Amino acid sequence: MNVYDMQKEVLRLKEEQNACILAHSYVAREISEIADFVGDSYQLSVKASQVPNQKVIMCGVRFMAETVKILSPEKTVYLANPIAGCPMAEQMDKAMISQVKEMYPDYVVMAYVNTTAELKTIADVCVTSSSAVKIAKALKEDKILFIPDCNLGAFVAKQVPDKTVKLLQGGCPVHAAVKGSAVTEAKKAHPNALVLVHPECVPAVTEQADYVGSTSGIMDFAKQSSAKEFIIGTEISIAEHLQYDCPDKMFYPLTKHLICPNMKATTLVDLYRVLRGEFGEEIILDGETIAQARKCIDKMIELGG
Numbered sequence: 038m039n040v041y042d043m044q045k046e047v048l049r050l051k052e053e054q055n056a057c058i059l060a061h062s063y064v065a066r067e068i069s070e071i072a073d074f075v076g077d078s079y080q081l082s083v084k085a086s087q088v089p090n091q092k093v094i095m096c097g098v099r100f101m102a103e104t105v106k107i108l109s110p111e112k113t114v115y116l117a118n119p120i121a122g123c124p125m126a127e128q129m130d131k132a133m134i135s136q137v138k139e140m141y142p143d144y145v146v147m148a149y150v151n152t153t154a155e156l157k158t159i160a161d162v163c164v165t166s167s168s169a170v171k172i173a174k175a176l177k178e179d180k181i182l183f184i185p186d187c188n189l190g191a192f193v194a195k196q197v198p199d200k201t202v203k204l205l206q207g208g209c210p211v212h213a214a215v216k217g218s219a220v221t222e223a224k225k226a227h228p229n230a231l232v233l234v235h236p237e238c239v240p241a242v243t244e245q246a247d248y249v250g251s252t253s254g255i256m257d258f259a260k261q262s263s264a265k266e267f268i269i270g271t272e273i274s275i276a277e278h279l280q281y282d283c284p285d286k287m288f289y290p291l292t293k294h295l296i297c298p299n300m301k302a303t304t305l306v307d308l309y310r311v312l313r314g315e316f317g318e319e320i321i322l323d324g325e326t327i328a329q330a331r332k333c334i335d336k337m338i339e340l341g342g
C-alpha cells in the first residue's frame with residue numbers, strides 16, 4: 038500500500054468505528070493531514086474534553102493520551118504507539134515532589150502538562166507552554182513551585198516578576214540541548230530571518246528570540262507576520278509544516294538536532310494497525326488517579342481559556 042492508499046484506509050476505518058484522531062503538531066505530516074484535530078498540548082487538552090466520539094486515538098506522547106483519558110474517562114483512549122513517552126514527564130515522580138512540597142508548604146505546585154497522571158494528582162494547577170504565563174498571572178497565590186521544566190519555569194518567572202517562582206532541575210532533553218551559540222550562527226547564516234523559539238529552550242536561546250511561544254504560537258506568528266524568513270527553534274517538524282502552509286516564505290530549523298525521537302515514533306502504519314485492532318495501547322487509569330489528576334487540568338482550562 039502506498040501512503041495515499043493507507044491514508045484513505047485510515048479515514049475509512051475511522052469513519053466505520055466513529056473514532057477521533059488527535060495529533061500533536063510535532064507528528065509526521067502524513068498523520069497530521071488526516072487527523073480530526075492537530076494542535077499544541079493546550080488545544081489538544083481542550084479538544085479532548087469536547088470530542089463526541091467514544092473512541093479517541095492520540096498520535097503524540099503518553100502524557101497527552103493520559104490527559105484525554107483524565108478528561109473523558111468514559112471514552113476508550115489509545116496511545117497510537119506505546120513507546121512514545123516524553124522523557125521530561127518521567128523526570129520527577131510523586132514521591133519526590135511530595136518531599137519537595139514539605140520543604141515549601143506555602144507554595145502552589147504548578148505542573149507542566151508534560152508530567153505523569155500520577156504526579157498530576159498532587160499538583161495544584163496544570164499549565165502548558167501556551168497558557169503558563171496567563172495562568173501564573175491569574176493565580177491569586179504569589180509563591181509558585183514550578184515542575185518539572187526549569188526553562189519554561191524561568192520564562193514564566195521573567196514574565197511575572199511580582200511572583201516568587203521556585204524551579205527544579207528538569208527539562209526537555211531536545212530543546213534544552215540547543216545552545217545560545219546556535220542562535221548566533223543561524224542569524225549569521227540568515228540575517229533577515231526572525232527567530233521564533235519554544236520556551237523549553239534555555240534562557241541563552243529565548244533571550245535572543247524575536248518571539249517565544251508554544252508550537253501553535255510559533256505557527257500562528259509565522260503565518261501572520263509580514264516577514265519572509267524565519268529561524269524555527271522547536272521540533273524540526275514545525276519548520277516543515279510551516280513550509281507547506283506558507284510556500285512563499287522560508288523556514289530554517291534552528292539546528293538539525295531539534296528532533297524528538299518520541300514524537301517521531303508514531304507512524305501512519307501504527308495508526309492503521311491501531312484501527313485494525315493490532316497495535317496501540319489502551320490507556321487505563323484508576324478512578325482515584327483520574328479524579329485527583331483532573332482537578333489541576335480543570336483549573337488549567339478554567340484559568341487558561
Ligand code: 13P
Pocket residue numbers: 076077078079151165166167209237250251252253
Ligand atoms: P506545546 O505545548 O507547544 O504543544 O509543547 C509540547 C511539547 O512537548 C513541546 O516539546
Ligand code: SF4
Pocket residue numbers: 098122123124125126151209210211212237272297298299300
Ligand atoms: Fe517531551 Fe521534549 Fe519531546 Fe516535547 S520535545 S515530547 S518535551 S521530549
